[in-house]
Amino acid sequence: MRVTGARVHLCRMSSAAGLELVRAAKAEGLPVTCDVGAHHIHLTEMDIGYFDSNARMLPPLRAQRDRDAIRQGLLDGTIDAICSDHTPVDDDEKLLPFGEATPGATGLELLLSLALKWADECVAPAAQPMSRAIAKITTDAARVSALACGQLSVGSVADLCLFDPHARWTVEAGALASQGKHTPFLGYEMTGQVQATIVAGQVAYRR
Secondary structure, three states: OOOOOOOEEEOOOOOHHHHHHHHHHHHOOOOEEEEEEHHHHHOOHHHHOOOOHHHOOOOOOOOHHHHHHHHHHHHHOOOOEEEOOOOOOOHHHHOOOOOOOOOOOOOHHHHHHHHHHHHHHHOOHHHOHHHHHHHHHOHHHHHHHOOOOOOOOOOOOOOEEEEEEEEEEEOOHHHOOOOOOOOOOOOOEEEEEEEEEEEOOEEEEEO
């Protein structure tokens, strides 16, 4: 980047050491951005428990200090966006001993709730936590991708997600629409539930 000026985006940051390098590059004014998977904002290697294959991910879950660095990076702008890291894995590849199971977890249906959970836990009320969370998965993500989306304006494409920020729901395999039902959050109670999505002005999903 320093020599060529090429723009670089780093996907699914997971370590404190990596984030320090990104922070230093940004301080130098280099054109670098990065994102983090929603799972890594909340989980650590301790959540693997007795080698639960649902928690086998790529990059792997790391130490608490790495998780804390991720949360700080979201607050100070080192991390530009939160991604779902949606990697659905079927039973044949997941129901195996930990070391043999395919890494990955369903994440798309959990993205909104996990982003809101981060904001509720880490952002002061005066800083409008819901706005911060929504920005990380919409406008900020669109800016990183240089896409003309992620905002509402006259003449823009009507891509909308309507959700109830107070609705509580439990993550259950049978309720997930994804082909892959495996996630380390099975059994967790979440806040924030999508009621409908509209893509290009057409209703694509209604709960």
